[in-house]
Amino acid sequence: MKSIDIKAARIHNLKEINISIPKNKLIVATGVSGSGKSSLMFDIIFEEGRREYLQSIGMFAGLEDERKFDSISGLGPTVAVQQSIVRQSNPRSTVGSRTQLLGLLGLLYASEGQISCSECEALIENGLTCSECGNEEERLEMSYFSHNNANGMCMKCSGRGAYYHVNMEKLVPNDRITxxxxxxxxxxxxxxxxxxERNLKSNMDMPYSQLSEDIKDEVxxxxxxNNNSANQSFCLSRILQIRHKKGEYMNGLYELIACPECDGFRIGEEARRVFINGRHIGKVGKMTLVELKTFFDSVLEQGRFTQSGINLIQDILRKTSSLINARLGHLSLYREMSSLSGGEIQRLFLNSHLESKMESLIYILDEPTVGLHESEKAELLKSIYALKELGNTVIVVEHDKSTIEMADYIIDIGPKAGVEGGKVIYEGSYEGLLQCEASLTGQYLSGRVKMPDRRLKSDIFQDDASPRLTIRNARTNNLKDVTVSLPLGVIVGVAGVSGCGKSSLISDTLVPFLRSYFRDQSKSSSATNIEDSSNDFEDDSTLIETIAESLDGVEYLSGFAEVSQAPIGRSINSNPITFIKIWDKIRKLFAEQPEARQLNLSAGHFSFNSDGACPECGGSGRKAVFPGATMKIYTTCTECKGKRYNDEALKVRYKGKTISEVLDLQVSEAVSFFEEHKAIVATLEVMERIGMGYITLGQPTSTMSGGEAQRLKLAKExxxxxxxxxxxxxxxxTTGLSLYDTAQLIKLLNELVANGNSVIVIEHxxxxxxSCDWIIELGPEGGSGGGRIIAEGPPQALKNNPDSITGKYLELHS
Structure with missing residues (x-):
């Protein structure tokens, strides 16, 4: 079949859509945020494609929920690359493990590596017997070459290569300090x-230098x-670890040091005695991909390997060359995925699909240009087009102008979000979209509707007394001793190619300084934070240490709010209204209703986590089915039909709606529904203004994109x-925002500044x-080639600056 044909698609806000999507084309689905694009592409095409495949091999027959459409035809095997999948938080996931290069290397070292004798340390040239001392060695299994395997990891650092350590030299500057x-x-x-004090008793007032070694270790x-490794008493390491995990600047008190046992190579002693061309796998893991290719090009020329070894090396070189061509050559195999920029992650994932060279698939990509600088998009778009050229259908859910322009076929869903969306507004070519009067996307792309005007502050820095924040000598991650001033009372943009050091400068240097400063200003609030913090191990976070001399000018601020894209809840029980703290108010409102009083129901009876939960599913609204050891799918609970509540809780209504129906309200509907309750409505109104009116009150936060999570944090602040x-x-x-929604965001940022606040925004x-008053651009490249300030000033100054990569893409109008 030459098209995917869907009749009467009606999931979420889709309005009985009939659509025919051509196959073997590059399709872009666009429209305002929340219009229904993802519902059509992911919830119908991807989910149905996956379901039909599983049913074809005899799995899940009859398990589907209510029908999302009348009919669908033309589907094939479907692959989805979603933002929620792409974003990595597991610190043990590295570039080498994600690309499977470390697995290939482990196999090569296990089968072909040259062993160093455990008795005399001589290299064994032939066989497994040492010619120097006669000692016989055994080849190690592949698991011994993995830092993520108990056999292979260095036990001192648990395979991380580094760990945090309390700097007692700094804490104890003399022998008298108690x-x-x-x-x-x-x-x-x-x-x-x-x-x-209860633990240490009289030792509290003793000089530290006079304590016994046992008591020093206790301190x-x-x-x-109770011998519970997850329940540590309060001590220096626990308190400093909690402060570090909260992102505070530690001023050298809690240092990241290379593991002295393995010298930072992550692997155990056995694997460090197996070599290829004089290097063990730990040294190879620290190489950049460019260095790795050079190394194995040289190794291959030596000709001392079996045919199996030569095949492995050729596979390693093929994968490495492909990653270098995707402009990822600066990454090392040990680089943690959670430390990569959005652009680096997107290129890494797409590269793995291109490598497979499979055809006749349906790929559905979720905003692949997120985190990419304008100068990097061309390379990515070539990769996407190459997927199509292999003989696949590629559907891209995207707002980016460059991606929309290169599409073979465009589908615009709208006209607006939520209940006002769900219709196909336009289908066809890019030129036709520009002419479509009904399309908000077309109106902005054609220039008929423009972004909000902003009167820029042209006098920034002309007065030396103007307030500013100055970061001095920052060396976090790849920063090259950066000193930079950020003006206050304005919007400051931080720009540059992916991996150039933007997040290192702002998220990993500026923000920890601010946290530390405002913690010291208000120690009473920090007491609660520390006591309530969990005893998570250091292994749960990326190994990053803030390194900078100082931050000046914080006294000009009364507070700060970091609005990052970090996840805001992994549980199905976490939702927008629990996050913005209005859920208790809504449940209390239901408990005050006459029916609730008659039934003697409290606010707890309107919680799906407590007394109100459906007894069958425990309040989750779904049941898990395990068809295989590693596979799990969910079906709607047959008892509550997905409502999550027991019958008693559902008897109570407020304005004709049950508590379950209130959770199904979209934010824009809830604003009018609760209009007389200002404490409930205040933050919901902000959510609506920043393009989140389509979000339902009960949507699990774990299903939100990074951009949605960030805008929810912004609304809360x-x-x-x-x-x-x-x-x-x-x-x-702007992650996940259409041009229409970006315009609303810019208006909000302007209002924040007009009300006496300051804004720093990392953005492409x-x-x-x-719309920024001042831009600071880092670069010129990603990784080790970045970490410097290459341009700064108002947008016009960057436009005129030949060193600026960003300036040439700015479209400034007089």
């Missing part, structure tokens, strides 16, 4: 201080309560009704950068 003074110096609150590392002088720090807030979107 234990109490040490804990006071790190800002321990009175409550925690009393707990520590630094504490002990495990703005809803706090703070006074002025707040610094808002945002990381690519040129519409946002054009």
């Amino acid at each position: 234990v109490r003074e040490i804990f006071d110096s790190i800002g321990v609150t009175p409550g925690i201080g009393r707990v520590i 630094i590392n504490g002990h495990y309560i 703005i809803g706090k009704k703070r006074k002025g002088n707040i610094l808002y720090v945002m990381d690519e807030p 979107n040129h519409e946002v950068l054009e």
Whole structure:
């Protein structure tokens, strides 16, 4: 069949759509955020493609929920690359493990590596017997060459190559300082201080230098309560670890050091005695991909391998060359996925699909240009087009102008979001979209509707007394001793190619300094934060250490709010209204209704986590089915039909709706539904203004994109009704936003500044950068080739600066 034909698609907000999508083309689905694009492409085409395939091999027959459409035909095997899949948080996932290069290397070292004798350390040239001392060795299994396997990892650092360590030399500058003074110096609150004193008793007022080694260890590392390794007593390492995990600047008190046992190579001693061309696998893991290719080009020329080994090396070189061509040559195999920029992650994932060279598939890509600089998009778009040229159908859900322009066929869903969306507004070519009056996308792309005007502050920095934040000598990650000033009371854009150091400068350097400063300003609030923090291990986070000399000018601020794209909840029970703290108010409102009083129901009976939960599914609204050892799918609970509540809770109504029906309301509907309750509506109104009116109140936050999570955080912060002088720090807030929604965001940023606040925004979107008062651009390249300030000034200054990569893409109008 030459098309995917769908009749009466009606899931979520789709309005009985009939559509025919041509196959073996590059299709772009666009439209305002929340219009129904993802519902059509992911919830119908991808899910149905997957379901039909599984049913064809005899799995899941009859398990589907209510029908999302009348009919669908023309489907084939379907592959989805979604933002929720692409974003990696597991610190043990590395470039080498994700690309399977470390697996190939492990196989090569296990079968072909040259062993160093464990007795005399001589290299064994032939066989497994040492010619020097006669000692016989055995070949190691492949697992011994993996830092993620118990056989192969260095046990001292658990295969991480580094760990955090309390710097006692800095905490104990002389022999007279007491234990109490040490804990006071790190800002321990009175409550925690009393707990520590109960443990250490009279040792609190002893000079640290005079303590026995056992007591010193107790001060630094504490002990495990009830022999539970997850329950550590309060000590220096626990308190400093909690502060570090919250992102505070540690000023060298809690340092990241290379593991002395494995010298930072991650693997155990056995694997470090097996070599290829004089290097063990740990050294190879630290190489960049460019260095790796050069190394194995040289190895292959030596001709000392079996045919199996030659095949493995050729596979390694093929994969490495492909990644280098995707402009990822600066990455090492040990580089953690969670530390990569959005652009690097997207190129890595797409490269793995291109490598497979499979045809006749349907690929559905979720905003693949997210995190990419304009100069990098051409390379990515070539890769996407190459997928189509292999004989596949490629559907891209996207707002990016460059992607829409190159599409063979465009589908615009709208006209707006939520209940006002769900219709096909346009189908056809790019030229036709520009002429379509009904399409908001077409109106913005054609220039008929423009972005909000902003009167830029042209006098920034003309007055030396103007308030600014100055970061001095930053060397976090790839930053090259950067000193930079960021003006306050304006919008500052931070730009540059992916991996150039934007996040290192702002998220990993500026934000930890701000956290540390405002923590010291308000120690009473930090007491709660520390005591409530979980005892997660260091292994749960990426190994990053903030390195900078100082941050000047913080006294000009009364507070700050970081609005990042980090996940805001992994549980199905976490949703927008629990996050913005209005769920308790809604449940209390239901408990006040006459029916609830008659039934003697409290607010707890309107919680699906508590007394109101459906007894069959426990309040999740779904049941898990396990068809295989590693496979799990969910079906709607047959008892509550997905409503999550028991019958008693569902008897109570407010304005004619049950508590379950309220959770199904979209934000824009909830604003009018709760209009007389200002405490409930305030933050919902902000959500609606920044393009989140289509989100339902009960949508699990774990299903939100990075951009949606960030805008929800922004709405929560703005809803706090703070006074002025707040610094808002945002990381690519336009992720997932259409041009129409980007315009609403720019209006909101302008309002924040007009109300006396400051905004710093890490961004690639040129519409946002054009609206900034000041831009700081890092580069010129990603990785080790970046980390420098290459241009700064108002947008016009970057436009005129030959060193600026971003400036040539700015479209400034007089």
